[in-house]
Amino acid sequence: MSRAETDPLSEKGPGSEAAPAPRAAPGAEAAVASAVRRPSPLWTFGLLRSELVTTVRRWRTLALLGVLAVVPVLVGIAVKIETRGGGSADHGGQGPAFISQITNNGLFLVFTALAATLPFFLPMAVGVVAGDAIAGEAGAGTLRYLLVAPAGRTRLLLTKYATVTAFCLLATLVVAVSALIVGALLFPLGDLTTISGTRISFAEGLGRALLIALVVALSLVGVAALGLFVSTLTNSGIAAMATTVGLLTTVQILDQIPQLHALQPYFFSHYWLSFADLMRDPVYWDDLQKNLGLQALYAAVFGTAAWARFTAKDISA
Amino acid sequence: MAPYESDDAVDVARDENPHAGRRKAARYAVPVAVVGVAAATIGLxxxxxxxxxxxxxxxxxxxxIDKIAKSDVQQLSGTVxxxxDLGLPNLGGLESSLGSGAGKGSGGGSSADPQAKLTELVSGTHTLRVAADGPDKQKVSLLESGSEYSLIHDGANVWGYDSKTNSVTHSTSAETGKDRRAEQPPVTPKDFADQALKAVDGTTSVTVDGTEQVAGRAAYKxxxxxxxxxxxxxxxxxxxxxxxxxxxxxxLxxxxxxxxxxxAGFTEVSFARPAASTFAFTPPKGAKVTEQKKGAAAREHDGFKPGEGFAQGxxxxxxxxxxxxxxxxxxTGARGGLPSGGSKAGDLSGFLGSLxxxxSGKFGKGTVFSTRLVNVLMTDNGKVYAGAVTKDALVKAANEGK
Incomplete structure (x- = not known):
């Protein structure tokens, strides 16, 4: 699916190679007319909006979000069926975090669903979107047209990264909202017991759920930067996606090998499940801080590496 | 070249000159610098x-020592x-099956059983949270990945809550204060220190070894x-x-x-009064609650107490x-040297024997199990000698004890 076909803002069809202005955003026509002039700051937002709309409207993106939305439904129904007779879900502590508390309070389905999707589903979706960001454009032959518009390479890269980050948040919220709806339909809601044994009100629990969703989304920005960097290395979108998802899986496996414990604190996935610490009372911040610091580091390192690569790259397609 | 008509055009236009390669390479200095700064920060x-x-x-x-003895901290909260690292062989699955077997034997099989949880502390690194407000309110929580085990003492009630399995143990206790406290597992540095100071006598040299910062507080060593x-x-x-x-x-x-x-050390400590809600516990809906008979908790703690073996028998x-x-x-009263009692014992004694x-000596024959701290001698006629002593000293003690 090429950019020109899906872009609702494109003025010309895919065949018209001679008209290199397919992505003019509203309010930016003047800038397009004189390409040498520096674009107005508003142009950035036009570009970002155009990117967001293009990304979200893709069938591939919608399918990914659909899969993510189904996970909480499956978990919720499975727990409901298992505890039908009024018994509690006793897994002897097996399964994703919080799963044994779902029957008391539907809100715990949000945490369980995020704990179940964070190790693989969520980063895979982000890897697909991030890997496709630059390489997909290059592969479809639309990258050069994007650069014709006076966006500039740095600005285009930033916009792409902002779009991927927005997708991280969107994907997390899809899981959380779907889990909240399923949890409310299948299980009782009300005051909840934190994992430290204290009780908090439902409103506070909801606040913590939102905070957890935000932390989970931020946990993915490291993968997003890594995916974007990989995406600048190749002209094949599929290769970039496969590499990103492959790296993700490799790191997750390495994180399980005890002999590598000295390296593990530097793996981007190492502190992912620390979001559960937000359900302690008082909140245990140590690992959360480490996680966010690590994600910022990955974003900085691979973001600048992507910038170094992309701004010096020959655009041949 | 239309694609290059952008605000980076100035840079790109220089690509034709011979320094272009170097300019491109220079950009990669930025991520390298970021890594360098991060590494320096982490290291420094x-x-x-x-x-x-x-x-x-x-x-x-x-x-x-007087200062420690006089110390009467009633309110505190912190992270420990x-x-x-006892140097125990890694028994893997066997260790956990032994642990669960022991837990079932004494406490009714609930995973919120304090005894079962205590055995987890014997190896590895654990983070605990402790909070106390006077002699009647204490809480110890063992932080696990995505779950937590809390032991809450609030007045007459003692609750154990395991969030992983959503199960609760409950016991009531008329005793309060120090007696109750003594029954709890030694988890804070103070518990360990009390045990160690009991051993201070003529056989020990005690010195003050400078100062250090612990959990942001100035401390003597x-x-x-x-x-x-x-x-x-x-x-x-x-x-x-x-x-x-x-x-x-x-x-140690x-x-x-x-x-x-x-x-064992505090990484964070505060001597302010913890919030009252910290010690309030009501079993969550749907949780499996196991009532423990009075005194059961006390009996259970007769088991292994880390750090105690060296100080007292x-x-x-x-x-x-x-x-x-x-x-x-x-x-032990068991002939044959190794504990028997279950159907597993046959395999188990063979396995333990190989470890x-x-x-042999005047006491007869036996097997010595060594860890980095404690050595245990099990004789073939069912006697057990244990101590924080070397193997030779243990055999000597067994010979003399005969």
Whole structure:
């Protein structure tokens, strides 16, 4: 699916190679007319909006979000069926975090669903979107047209990264909202017991759920930067996606090998499940801080590496 | 070249000149610099934070021990990190099956059973949270990945809550205060320090070994060293808060060197009154609640207490020798040397036998199991000798005890 076909803002069809202005955003026509002039700051937002709309409207993106939305439904129904007779879900502590508390309070389905999707589903979706960001454009032959518009390479890269980050948040919220709806339909809601044994009100629990969703989304920005960097290395979108998802899986496996414990604190996935610490009372911040610091580091390192690569790259397609 | 008509056009236009390659390479210096700065930060910040031991007035060991004895901290909350490295062989699945078997035997099989949880502390690194408000309200939580085990003492009620399995144990206790406290597992550096100070007598050298910062507080370091030979204990170091006299960090190093056997210290501590809600507990809806008979909790704690074996004997047996080289002995009543009682025992004794060293002496024949701290001798006629002593000292004690 090429950019020109899906872009609702494109003025010309895919065949018209001679008209290199397919992505003019509203309010930016003047800038397009004189390409040498520096674009107005508003142009950035036009570009970002155009990117967001293009990304979200893709069938591939919608399918990914659909899969993510189904996970909480499956978990919720499975727990409901298992505890039908009024018994509690006793897994002897097996399964994703919080799963044994779902029957008391539907809100715990949000945490369980995020704990179940964070190790693989969520980063895979982000890897697909991030890997496709630059390489997909290059592969479809639309990258050069994007650069014709006076966006500039740095600005285009930033916009792409902002779009991927927005997708991280969107994907997390899809899981959380779907889990909240399923949890409310299948299980009782009300005051909840934190994992430290204290009780908090439902409103506070909801606040913590939102905070957890935000932390989970931020946990993915490291993968997003890594995916974007990989995406600048190749002209094949599929290769970039496969590499990103492959790296993700490799790191997750390495994180399980005890002999590598000295390296593990530097793996981007190492502190992912620390979001559960937000359900302690008082909140245990140590690992959360480490996680966010690590994600910022990955974003900085691979973001600048992507910038170094992309701004010096020959655009041949 | 239309695609290059952008605000980066100025840079790109220079691509034709011979320095272009170098300019391209220079861009990669940015991510490299980011990595460098991050590495420097990770390496230097702890070093800077650790530097500069606090300046405190000189104090004698006697004064410092008095300070600990007088310390009466009623309100505190904090985070404790405990690392234990007894050098036990990694038993993997067998260890957990033994643990669960023991838990089921004594406590009704609930995973919120304090005894079952306590055995987890014997190896590895654990983070605990402790909170206390007077003698009637205490809480100890063992932080696990995505779950937590809490032991809450609130007045007459003692709750154990395991969030992983959503199960609760409950026992009531008429006893309060110090008695109750003593029954709880030793998890804070103070618990360990109390045990260690019990052993201070003529066989021990106690010195003040400078100062250090622990959990952001200035602390004195008390160094306890056994004078006797034959013990496996190398040294015990206790960091004592200079203001409250509260032990903040406890480190036990074995004579054989290497990593500390027990290292328990606050990483965060506050002496303010914890929120009352910390100690309030009502079992969550749908949780499996196991009621424990009165006194059951006390009985359970007769089991293994980390860090205690070196200081005092087993309460059911007799103690041979004194000070650091004391050896606890008791009769299991089981012939054949190794514990029997379950259908598993046959396999188990064979397996355990392969882990130990066969020894013989005046006492007969037996097997010695060694860890980095405690050595245990099981004789073939069912006697058990245990102590923080070397293998030779253990055999000698067994010979004398015969």
């Amino acid at each position: 910040v702890p070093a800077l934070a650790a530097s500069g031991d606090p300046d405190l007035p000189k104090i004698t060991a006697k004064q410092l 990190k405990i690392s234990t 008390l160094l306890i060293k056994p004078r006797q030979s034959g013990t496996t204990v190398g040294a015990i170091s206790i960091a004592v808060d200079s203001k409250t006299g509260m032990p903040l960090k406890f480190t 190093t074995p004579k054989s060197g290497g990593a500390a056997v027990v290292d 087993h309460d059911k047996g007799t103690v041979i020798g004194k000070g650091w080289t004391s050896v606890a002995t008791f009769d 130990g060293d066969k020894v």
